[in-house]
Amino acid sequence: MGVDAVVRRGAWRAVVGFGLVSLLSDVVADGSKSIVGPFLQSLGATAFVTGLVGGLAEATSLVLRLVFGPVADRKGSYWRLTMVGYAMTAVFVPLLALTPFLGSVGLVVASSLVVAERLGKAIRSPSKSVLLARVTGIVGHGKGFGVHKALDEMGALLGPLIVAGVIALTGHMWAALAVLIVPGLISLAVLAWLRVHAVGSVETVASSGPDPSAVREDKPDEVGRGWWVAGLGDGLGGGFLWFAASSALTTAGLVSFTVISYHMADAALVPLWAVPLVFAAGQATAAVAAVAAGAAYDRVGARVLYAVPVLVAVVPVLAFGESLGAVVAGVIVWGAAGGLQDSTVKALIADLVAPERRATAFGVFAAVQGSAAVLGGVLSGALYQNALPILVVIIGVFQVAAGLLLAATLRRRAAGQPSS
Numbered sequence: 001m002g003v004d005a006v007v008r009r010g011a012w013r014a015v016v017g018f019g020l021v022s023l024l025s026d027v028v029a030d031g032s033k034s035i036v037g038p039f040l041q042s043l044g045a046t047a048f049v050t051g052l053v054g055g056l057a058e059a060t061s062l063v064l065r066l067v068f069g070p071v072a073d074r075k076g077s078y079w080r081l082t083m084v085g086y087a088m089t090a091v092f093v094p095l096l097a098l099t100p101f102l103g104s105v106g107l108v109v110a111s112s113l114v115v116a117e118r119l120g121k122a123i124r125s126p127s128k129s130v131l132l133a134r135v136t137g138i139v140g141h142g143k144g145f146g147v148h149k150a151l152d153e154m155g156a157l158l159g160p161l162i163v164a165g166v167i168a169l170t171g172h173m174w175a176a177l178a179v180l181i182v183p184g185l186i187s188l189a190v191l192a193w194l195r196v197h198a199v200g201s202v203e204t205v206a207s208s209g210p211d212p213s214a215v216r217e218d219k220p221d222e223v224g225r226g227w228w229v230a231g232l233g234d235g236l237g238g239g240f241l242w243f244a245a246s247s248a249l250t251t252a253g254l255v256s257f258t259v260i261s262y263h264m265a266d267a268a269l270v271p272l273w274a275v276p277l278v279f280a281a282g283q284a285t286a287a288v289a290a291v292a293a294g295a296a297y298d299r300v301g302a303r304v305l306y307a308v309p310v311l312v313a314v315v316p317v318l319a320f321g322e323s324l325g326a327v328v329a330g331v332i333v334w335g336a337a338g339g340l341q342d343s344t345v346k347a348l349i350a351d352l353v354a355p356e357r358r359a360t361a362f363g364v365f366a367a368v369q370g371s372a373a374v375l376g377g378v379l380s381g382a383l384y385q386n387a388l389p390i391l392v393v394i395i396g397v398f399q400v401a402a403g404l405l406l407a408a409t410l411r412r413r414a415a416g417q418p419s420s
Contacts, residue, residue, distance in 0.1 A: 015144045028094075057118040093117055093177060126362040142293070163176040164176075253309075256380065302409075309398075311340070
């Protein structure tokens with residue numbers, strides 16, 4: 001077996017390893033997310049408080065990547081931030097199991113833990129994406145990110161099923177949260193093994209990113225400008241900014257499953273216990289779409305992303321239909337759009353941005369998507385009941401604009417224009 005074959009095998013081992021870490025961590029995170037609403041309610045939270053905690057948690061997860069992306073690039077502390085972030089999820093979620101026994105302070109502690117777990121996501125995500133981009137540069141960014149996303153989606157599917165099974169057996173939500181310490185600890189063990197064995201075997205020949213273990217000094221101009229300038233996307237290039245704007249429009253237009261599930265219940269299309277099964281179908285589709293789209297990205301390039309605005313525009317037409325078949329079809333399209341977008345956008349960012357700025361780019365991109373998701377949620381929630389046709393039209397207009405911005409991004413990249 002030649003050296004190249006050994007390196008590729010090591011790179012795939014690292015990709016799968018990162019995927020397993022994400023799978024196990026998502027079992028913990030998405031398992032808790034599937035019951036955090038009723039759990040907070042059982043501790044005395046009102047609907048307003050529950051919504052506020054959930055919104056603050058997601059905002060923390062996305063917006064604070066603006067901070068931790070530039071920090072990782074300046075300090076080179078990719079592994080440290082990755083491990084700290086995953087540890088926060090592994091520890092804080094099982095600690096929720098203790099809050100029903102804390103009396104009057106249980107709700108405050110539980111709310112703090114929910115937000116703190118999402119802070120862990122913000123800390124690790126940009127750095128984890130840089131580490132993954134480094135090894136996927138050997139096997140192909142599209143295939144590598146696609147396989148990782150597929151494993152990630154499996155965790156998002158298994159977590160709620162495990163939680164539902166434990167609740168069915170014990171009748172206690174806290175017991176289901178406590179059980180999640182097992183996959184959390186395993187995720188940390190796999191990550192530690194990955195750091196020592198799998199990634200180290202390919203780092204010396206990987207050429208797609210900065211040395212993740214190196215600590216570099218702050219550049220004088222970075223010190224003078226401050227992290228907030230980098231966080232606004234300075235120096236990431238016009239192509240990246242056009243693409244971020246395009247993805248913001250697709251994200252804003254992709255109706256959340258929360259609103260779709262509300263429609264299913266409101267229209268009495270399925271019993272409440274069956275709603276998670278529809279969600280599972282969407283997650284499974286996302287996993288398949290992620291792998292297929294990643295492979296397509298490596299074959300035909302970023303043109304595969306043109307499918308995203310088309311799929312996003314179709315979702316509300318089907319998902320808000322009057323029949324169960326139409327809604328299920330809409331959820332499947334919703335899953336395909338999410339899986340395709342999540343797996344390929346990181347591959348294109350890795351190709352658009354210089355290796356030493358990738359953590360910053362991933363952080364900025366996540367913040368843009370997070371802000372767009374909030375806008376989309378408010379828009380769909382406000383227009384669903386009283387102005388559904390207007391919502392469909394607005395989403396369609398968003399997707400036309402998204403396609404045009406994507407075309408501008410790819411033209412700029414093909415023309416070889418400078419990055420800034």
